[in-house]
């Protein structure tokens with residue numbers, strides 16, 4: 001199995017590139033943000049809980065997020081590998097993911113990080129908010145809070161994967177197809 005963690009702040013392009021990877025490499029794409037949004041749309045108890053945090057640009061608590069992620073993985077173990085998009089976002093989540101992989105005789109092959117300047121992130125997210133209808137994309141204060149949450153809780157994971165020799169950084173600025181070429185170089189080398 002090839003299991004890839006896509007990493008980077010909100011607006012770095014994880015979701016867009018995840019779809020290209022899914023189609024080219026036939027991997028199973030898990031976006032924790034999408035799973036939460038699906039639950040919000042369907043008014044489940046998980047959705048009601050997640051919405052409280054998401055609308056403020058805060059992370060949903062670890063226990064809830066980890067349990068949800070575990071379920072999605074366990075239900076799809078017959079795939080060629082996973083693309084994790086938006087997970088892990090905290091050290092506890094990264095540890096839980098390693099445990100889950102090990103217990104299923106597999107591992108994270110790589111964390112691939114998109115490196116993008118903050119001012120580009122903010123303008124990408126606000127622009128996306130014009131069409132996505134996402135509350136957390138449409139208000140600049142919420143967008144900035146999401147980026148702050150990334151630096152406070154998530155950025156540290158770079159070291160977590162560097163220590164395991166699994167970290168690959170790529171330039172996430174430029175045309176979507178150029179970024180995908182950079183990404184493919186890394187994936188093909190795994």
Ligand code: AMP
Nearest residue numbers: 032033053054058059060065086087089
């Ligand atoms: P995203 O679609 O990845 O930008 O995520 C949107 C929002 O969903 C985030 O701002 C968080 O509130 C929540 N979320 C998504 N993934 C996670 C995660 N791994 N841990 C905690 N909260 C998450």
